[in-house]
Structure formats: structure tokens, C-alpha cells
Amino acid sequence: MAHDFPNHLVAGYGRYLNKGYVRFRETQEQLAIYGQRPDVMVISCCDSRVTPEGVFHAGPGELFVVRNVANLVPPYEETDGQHGTSAALEYAVRVLKVKHIVVMGHAKCGGVHAFRENANAPLATGAFIGRWIKLLEPAAIAMACMPVDKLDDPQLAMEYAGVRQSLKNLATFPFVDEAMRNEGLKVHGAWFDIGSGDLRVMDPETSKFESCAPESFAGEVAAG
Ligand SMILES: [Zn+2]
Known part of the structure; x- marks a missing residue:
């Protein structure tokens, strides 16, 4: 051929x-x-080093995945436009009726880095990344007002803040809100460290991220 x-x-x-x-x-x-009948949706970054099926050792049919630059969930809006992530969310919640949505951030995120470096740079006509990562602006504001993480690693702090903002944005979708109230849908924040393999999960009460590695692996994922 x-x-x-x-x-x-x-x-x-x-x-x-x-x-x-x-x-x-x-x-x-x-x-x-x-x-398919997956009960988990994962929203993660396009980054080639962060593969949800790999991290969760999941086979076919287990995870409904949408990946975009910097693993962002936009807020609900009714404007015209091609809302790919929102469409995937709608399908996951309304049709598949997933029970969990995981927003998974990660270390060394290029999208987050681009936002931090060029947050105020003028956008080139027709460019997409700048407009997309503007979704991180409220996250940066929230982080400045209420720093729940030590800011000695501003990249990491912004990666966490981006996940928190995406969780907030998730709740602005009426069908997500409805499913959370009446159908037991749960949303979760997580963050993956590429180098060590450490997966941290956000505590919904404190908003802090903590390693969820099983006890037997605790020594293998460096707390970095
Ligand atoms: Zn990324």
C-alpha cells in the first residue's frame, strides 16, 4: 500500500x-x-507525558477522556462557538451518566507555563492558545487572594490553581450541578508528577493536594 x-x-x-x-x-x-459504559470521565492535558489510561492502568471502555491544553474546563456559556470540551462533558454526564469526573493537572505543564510567561501579551490574530489559556486568569486571581499553597514554586501553585478553577467551572454547567445534587456525581481534582509518578488528589475541604499512592508504593514516588 x-x-x-x-x-x-x-x-x-x-x-x-x-x-x-x-x-x-x-x-x-x-x-x-x-x-461503552465508563463510570469515570478524565479531563487531562494534551501533554504526551500524561496519559490517563497509563496513569490509571485502565483498559478499553474504562475511562471517557477529553484532553486539551492545560486540562481546562471552560465555564458554561451559551454563545455560538465550537465548545469541544463542553460537548464531551455534556455527553459524559447526560448520556453516559458517569459517576466521577477527574480533572487531572500535571507537573511542567507547558500551557500553564505559557500563561505565566505571557499572561498579558497581546494575542496574535487567529491564534488559539493565548485565548484558551486566558481561562486561567480567574485561577491566578483566586490564587493571589487565597494562597492555599506555599508559593515557593509558582509553576506548581498555578497548576494546582488551574485544577481548582476547572472544578469551579464544572459546577457552572447546569447538567453537572444537577447530577451532583441528585445523581451522586462526584468531581475530583488531581495532579500528576511526571518524573516521580506521584499522583496527588485534592482534598475538597482544604483544597490541598496530597499523594494517593497506596502504602506499599509510598517509598517509590518521591515526595517532590
Ligand atoms: Zn499540560
Whole structure:
């Protein structure tokens, strides 16, 4: 076949057929027939180092995932426009009726870094990243007013603040609010440290992030 599809992707696909597909063949056949019923939605960054299925060791059909720059949830709005993340959220909550939504931030986030470096830079006509990461502005304001984290690592503090803001924005969607009140939907903040593999989960009462590694792994993920 004549195509310039990358060879390493074809080779990787071959390994998938040998290992991944064989392993999950029955599950996938069932999923194809009966459809998906994931009970968890994950909103994470596009960053190639942060893969929800990898972090949660999840197979096909387990996680409904939307990824965008800096793992942001925009606030609910009724304006015209192509609201991809909001559309995924709507499908997850109204159709799939997921029970949990996890907003997963991460270390060394380029989107957060870009916001911190260029928060006030004029936007180029037609550019998208600047407009998108403006969603972090309320997070920066909230962080300045109520610093729940020590600010000795401003990048980390902003990554946490971005997750908190996305959780706030989630609640502005009427169908999310409704599902949280009446259908037991729970929303969670989390943050993944690429280098150490540490996953921290936000305590909804204190808004602080703490490692959730099982006891047996506590020594393996460095508290960094
Ligand atoms: Zn990122």
C-alpha cells in the first residue's frame, strides 16, 4: 500500500495487535456490541507525558477522556462557538451518566507555563492558545487572594490553581450541578508528577493536594 503513514506507528500497531488487542479482545468485542459504559470521565492535558489510561492502568471502555491544553474546563456559556470540551462533558454526564469526573493537572505543564510567561501579551490574530489559556486568569486571581499553597514554586501553585478553577467551572454547567445534587456525581481534582509518578488528589475541604499512592508504593514516588 502506498502511504507515508509513519513506520513506527505501523510497527507499534503491530505490537498492539499482538499484545493489547489479544489481551482485551473479548472486552472489545463486548464493547463493540453493547457500547461503552465508563463510570469515570478524565479531563487531562494534551501533554504526551500524561496519559490517563497509563496513569490509571485502565483498559478499553474504562475511562471517557477529553484532553486539551492545560486540562481546562471552560465555564458554561451559551454563545455560538465550537465548545469541544463542553460537548464531551455534556455527553459524559447526560448520556453516559458517569459517576466521577477527574480533572487531572500535571507537573511542567507547558500551557500553564505559557500563561505565566505571557499572561498579558497581546494575542496574535487567529491564534488559539493565548485565548484558551486566558481561562486561567480567574485561577491566578483566586490564587493571589487565597494562597492555599506555599508559593515557593509558582509553576506548581498555578497548576494546582488551574485544577481548582476547572472544578469551579464544572459546577457552572447546569447538567453537572444537577447530577451532583441528585445523581451522586462526584468531581475530583488531581495532579500528576511526571518524573516521580506521584499522583496527588485534592482534598475538597482544604483544597490541598496530597499523594494517593497506596502504602506499599509510598517509598517509590518521591515526595517532590
Ligand atoms: Zn499540560
